Amino acid sequence: MINNDLNKLSLPKFSQIDPANVRSIISQQLENNKQQLKIILAQEGPFTWDNLMQPLEAMQDDFNKMWSPIAHLHSVMESDALRKAYRETLPIITEYYTSLAHDEKLFAAVSSLAKSEHFQSLSSAQQKVIENEMRDFKLAGVHLPPQQKKEMAALQQKLSTLTTTFSENILDATHAFIYHTTDEKKLDGLPEKSLQLAKEEAKKRDLRGYVITLDYPAYSAVIKYVKDRTVRKILYEAFATRASDQGPHAFKWDNTPIINDILKVRYDIAKLLGFKNYADYALVPRMAKTTDEVMNFLNDLAVKSKPFAQKEYQTIIEFAQQEDHITDFAVWDLFYYSEKMHEKYFHFTQEELRPYFPIQKVLSGLFSILQQLYGITFKEEKKVDLWHPDVQFFLLYDEKNQLRGGLYVDLYARPHKREGAWMDDCHSKRRIDQERMQYPVAFLTCNFMPPVGSQPALLTHDEVLTLFHECGHCLHHLLTQVNHPAVGGINGVPWDAVEFPSQLMENFCFEKETLAQISSHIETGETLPDHLREKIIQAKHFQAALQMIRQLEFSLFDFRLHMEFDPTQTDQVQDILNDVRQKIGVVSVPAYNRFQHSFSHVFAGGYAAGYYSYKWAEVLSCDAYEVFKEHGVLDHATGQSYLKNILEVGGVRNPMESFIAFRGRQPSIDALLRENGIAP
Template sequence: SKLVEDADELAGLPESALQAAAELASAKQQQGYLFTLDIPSYLPLMQYCENRALREEMYCAYVTRASELGPGAGEFDNSSLIEEILSLRSELAALLGFANYAELSLATKMAESSEAVLDFLRALADKSVVKAREEFSELQQFAQQELGLEALQAWDVPFASEKLRVARYAISQEELRAWFPIDRVLPGMFDIVQRLYGLQIRETPPPGSWHSDARFFELYDAAGEQRASFYLDLYAREGKRGGAWMADLKSRRRLPGGQLQRPVAFLVCNFTPPAAGQPALLTHNEVTTLFHEFGHGLHHMLTAIDHSPVSGINGVPWDAVELPSQFMENWCWEREALALFARHHESGASLPDAMLKKMLDAKNFQSAMQMARQLEFSLFDFKT
């Protein structure tokens, strides 16, 4: 973590991020503003803070975490564990008669061979990299001419990108927070699911819980029959794994006595917690993440299969499992869907059409750079 005592060092940071950092410091009995490497704390600083030296310090800490490098060198180094995982994967593949772990992994996926996967990734790279280089060149030029950054460094990219987005489209993720309070987004998402599938979702006291943030919901079909239930754990906190995911606690199955075990899912995110008596205000990216994970949850919970190895998400090839989640994301861009929940947290006014147009115009901003980054991860993972 990084404690900043002087607010002047945080020029450019949005009020919501300053407030969250101040509350985090206060919770630790410290004076000033406390930042961590959790995304809700780290990302706003990298996108908005004008203090280049601070951005560099945070970036270096972030990209070297759990390694032999950086400010925490060796303290939480996972290198030996990674090497052991790779070795055990290779050993497992050999024991099962596969040439390598990639071939073993593909045995339960739609892709037919390692060559097919690599051909697909390389073809996608060929189509993406040229445009990604154009986008990065535009960013370098903007950073030099408008921001005075002669040599664009890695810790400058989120900052310069956000400046370019605002200059080009006159909209930012931070500006959109006011229109997506969680106490409207969540009921709105449930309303969409009711309209699509005839489902009713009711919050009830959890039968057990690991944290006060975790909420519990039951899901009923149009006939009033309970189909499933799920936990929702939305906010980042100390000790919680980063990212967003859906996982299964129980899968649908028929028990030996004939009783039906209903599915139970976890839906976990790491959004910025509520602050100063206000509801949590989500960025549009966070709204999309919530819809994405709920798509996974619906996939698991709405199964009609009574055999757990193939019910819900079980047995679904991992190169097909993203279909329901990607489908749910689309509603975050539709005027009819946004009208159900995109309202200003103070005035209650609906999201203006002009703002939605800006969102749609900016939807594919730097999409080639983002694709190239994901391809880097994919190719590295597949080859190791």
């Protein structure tokens, strides 16, 4: 008998996805949507929630439910046919969204609704959906007069070309350089796996001996493990000058003018929309509201962390002197001696922790922790159409035994599955009509080492953190009580706050009470002993201030750049970077260093004026976690308060309000500093 609750979820039928049909069914659906939109907008009006937003929401949701399982399958069970279908279909979807975002009739309809008296009678979630729509239309420039709208389109097009060129330059510069040697001694210290890789790279090029490339895994292994300083120096110089006016390929793929053009275009976009600078523009949909707020936040962290970072740096320099009589410590020695110190003081590796974390113990422990905190129970369902036999499916119930949603858990690495770990939504919570509710469903995907023979899969502690982190995203999506997909679960949550619930979950992996539930030695059944737990915590604090300063340098550079950029000035990029380094930096870098020329997060990714968000969300999660610590980490009342104030509210309420509702005050950086061992 099939559980009736399974029917309520209307789960996708993965086994019936046929790559041959993907393109046509998606095109068809989007075509239907477009026709429907025409009919909706042709109504006489006045526009209301029921005659405008509700049908829009329904058609958007229909499309998402059709596309999300296909996109998911493409990530976890790729085949040539599916890849082809996916690539063919993606442009059609992009085109659809672009046309929606620039639809003037739709904009006019939503505007009239936003200004109507009817708007006041809507629920806060409905109002938020409409406000977000209006905000996004305006950020896209739909309200601008025709000439400026044209300019806007041209700027967006130019930006897209520039960021692509930026990435291509890095790729070309990265591939152009190799370090070749036939002398194995030069690579002394390199782990066996990396040495093998270097051999293969040489073979690929018909060379004898070894080849080190600038691909990150190869480069980082050298900078961390190779004993020979000169080799580290050569690699460092090449890596730190990629796509720039310096180093072995100076000026060949130089990103200097590209960076300037990108900043200029972003500046023009912001100006066109009436903002003072790009940082102001970027903050509109975020939790941080003003540039001052972000700058004060970053500077505050920097001031408090710098003395600790200086001390840590000094310790590494002294260590290098004691170990190898290094008197002219340089930046290419930093990671090498830092790694050596780690080995010397901690004497343990993540590998040694594996026997304590058999996957099923971790998973059942995690579920039991969630039950204690939030009253949520997980019930496995076997009669579900899955894409692979390793995948598990769970139904989630709350304390009142009410169905809350469903979760797919896909833990192991296998061929044709994308690397890394992530959470994705399958579908969102939505009230379909008076009687029917659509429950949210999420995908939790990891790439852990699969079980070998009769032994179950064993996790490192880092992997346990990953599992908890992704589970935090899933809970945020699944436990929502908002019935409108655009602002329910993880949707509509400001981008600088979205990592808050996931990072919060990581904290539970360091506590005695929780480790007792998620660990059990594969042979002895013993939980993780105290001395290993202490080592994990010490390792977490190891050079934490140096890492903090590094992240703050990136954040301040990115933010100031987008706040201070002035198209009439020259050399501003390097000047700002130098100024940031001079003010908060601890590690001195050579003048030829051009890290900014390969800073893809900011110049090719979505992090422009947004790198600060990593630390921002960390502050929220650490500070919120203190409440759990104050009341006992598994305190049910605290869990319930967190559930009500943070997890259930989706993107409806301003996250600062939600935070204050839970914490009783505004966020403070002190908890993060303590977590990193930077403050007492």
